[in-house]
Amino acid sequence: MVTTTALADARSVAAQVTDPEMPMLTLEDLGVLRDVAEDDGRVVVTITPTYSGCPAMATMRDDLQHRLLDAGYDDVQVRVSLSPAWSSDWITDRGRRALAEHGISPPGAAPAGGPVVLDLLPTRRAVRCPRCGADGVRLVSEFGATACKAVYTCGACLETFDHVKEI
Amino acid sequence: MTDDHDSVYDGLLGEDDSHWAFGTSFEDPLAGVDTTIPDGADPATLATYCLMLGDDALVYSHRLSQWASNAPDLEDDIALANTALDLLGQARLLLARAAAADPSAVPAMPEGSPVPAEDSLAFFRDEPAFRNLRFVEPENGDFAVTIARLLVFSTYRLALLERLASSSDPVLSAIAAKGVKEVAYHRTYAGRWFVTLAQGTPESRRRLEAALPLVWRHHDELFATHPVEADAAAQGVGVDPAGLAGEVGAVLDQVLATAGVERPEVPSAGPVAGGRGRDGRHTEHLSRLLAEMQSVARAHPRGQW
Ligand SMILES: [Zn+2]
Numbered sequence: 256m257v258t259t260t261a262l263a264d265a266r267s268v269a270a271q272v273t274d275p276e277m278p279m280l281t282l283e284d285l286g287v288l289r290d291v292a293e294d295d296g297r298v299v300v301t302i303t304p305t306y307s308g309c310p311a312m313a314t315m316r317d318d319l320q321h322r323l324l325d326a327g328y329d330d331v332q333v334r335v336s337l338s339p340a341w342s343s344d345w346i347t348d349r350g351r352r353a354l355a356e357h358g359i360s361p362p363g364a365a366p367a368g369g370p371v372v373l374d375l376l377p378t379r380r381a382v383r384c385p386r387c388g389a390d391g392v393r394l395v396s397e398f399g400a401t402a403c404k405a406v407y408t409c410g411a412c413l414e415t416f417d418h419v420k421e422i
Numbered sequence: 423m424t425d426d427h428d429s430v431y432d433g434l435l436g437e438d439d440s441h442w443a444f445g446t447s448f449e450d451p452l453a454g455v456d457t458t459i460p461d462g463a464d465p466a467t468l469a470t471y472c473l474m475l476g477d478d479a480l481v482y483s484h485r486l487s488q489w490a491s492n493a494p495d496l497e498d499d500i501a502l503a504n505t506a507l508d509l510l511g512q513a514r515l516l517l518a519r520a521a522a523a524d525p526s527a528v529p530a531m532p533e534g535s536p537v538p539a540e541d542s543l544a545f546f547r548d549e550p551a552f553r554n555l556r557f558v559e560p561e562n563g564d565f566a567v568t569i570a571r572l573l574v575f576s577t578y579r580l581a582l583l584e585r586l587a588s589s590s591d592p593v594l595s596a597i598a599a600k601g602v603k604e605v606a607y608h609r610t611y612a613g614r615w616f617v618t619l620a621q622g623t624p625e626s627r628r629r630l631e632a633a634l635p636l637v638w639r640h641h642d643e644l645f646a647t648h649p650v651e652a653d654a655a656a657q658g659v660g661v662d663p664a665g666l667a668g669e670v671g672a673v674l675d676q677v678l679a680t681a682g683v684e685r686p687e688v689p690s691a692g693p694v695a696g697g698r699g700r701d702g703r704h705t706e707h708l709s710r711l712l713a714e715m716q717s718v719a720r721a722h723p724r725g726q727w
Binding site (some may be wrong): 304306308309312316333334339340341370371373374375377395396398399400402420422 | 451454455509510584604606614
């Protein structure tokens with residue numbers, strides 16, 4: 256039996272676990288942590304992968320298990336939820352501020368649903384340099400150091416920076 | 423509060439055995455997901471259908487990953503590696519879904535082997551058990567061939583996954599809905615490079631024009647419905663690829679028109695020994711690819727590291 260208070264505590268422990276690839280974000284801020292609930296006496300944590308091939312999923316599961324174990328919850332199950340699919344819109348405002356403070360440009364609004372329309376022109380985003388705030392930035396690549404990031408260069412300070420992609 | 427990620431070396435030194443590589447006891451990507459077979463679907467049909475789409479992703483992922491450290495520049499190295507990683511993720515989910523639907527599809531492993539079902543399917547099936555399209559098998563060729571193939575494949579797969587998001591199997595539906603977002607980026611990447619190569623230098627255009635017929639030889643195979651695909655579509659879990667031809671053709675024509683390149687007129691590659699990739703009849707490229715991809719796993723069926 257997990258009491259309501261204990262469940263609230265478990266939720267706050269899970270909410271503090273950080274993303275292995277962007278450790279300035281908690282899993283809650285990233286929007287990966289979907290639910291912390293009780294099922295038949297055990298704590299059940301539900302997470303949603305950011306990308307199908309996200310290699311950090313196993314580490315996230317382990318970290319959640321270990322941190323909850325350290326906090327005294329010895330019966331913990333981490334479940335995967337595939338639907339609805341993760342969206343960059345789920346990154347919280349606090350998460351967006353943390354990204355910007357660490358030199359990573361936060362995502363704009365995710366594309367609306369419906370058929371994906373072919374677009375052969377360069378991607379247009381209202382991106383500002385997270386270091387100097389200039390808006391004269393250039394897309395270097397839609398693919399960056401992790402699956403969720405694109406790479407930009409700032410025309411003012413000339414620094415290269417990551418932008419979390421809209422998905 | 424302790425930091426879980428103080429040092430990248432912690433993970434190497436600690437007790438944590440969940441790092442993602444063959445032979446580690448990483449966990450089921452469908453852990454906790456309800457894998458009940460939907461009403462009206464036959465488990466063996468669903469499993470084989472998942473293997474078809476999963477094998478397309480797995481084989482093409484391995485092929486694209488061969489660009490790592492070989493691409494024209496670092497950005498494209500990373501882009502192709504990311505594309506391969508997305509497809510590998512889709513393959514893991516689809517193979518795990520196949521194994522959950524029909525455990526008898528999974529090759530038997532020696533007793534005590536820690537190999538999970540998805541790995542057993544990836545590394546311990548022989549070539550005739552692979553159901554991928556021959557389209558994804560050839561060597562990468564040069565960058566122009568790679569871009570032409572990625573354009574056609576990602577256009578096809580995006581159209582397929584968009585429809586598969588309405589599958590009556592909630593697992594396939596979720597995998598497809600996720601995949602749509604990823605493959606949309608792959609198609610955009612390939613489409614922009616296609617136009618760039620066509621309008622770049624005489625040499626880049628020459629290479630692109632030489633690449634297109636090579637890729638187009640296997641174009642018809644994408645839309646040739648296999649009986650398992652027809653059954654999966656009839657049961658509401660799958661998509662009949664014949665119905666994708668019009669939409670895929672329209673998108674490809676749009677790219678070709680923007681690039682100023684004619685649609686190639688080439689004879690279609692015929693069946694191999696009376697069969698196609700979906701039947702388990704493959705080109706010699708696949709045997710070499712599998713030999714490379716499977717050799718370590720097969721040498722150490724109980725391996726853990
Ligand atoms: Zn700047």
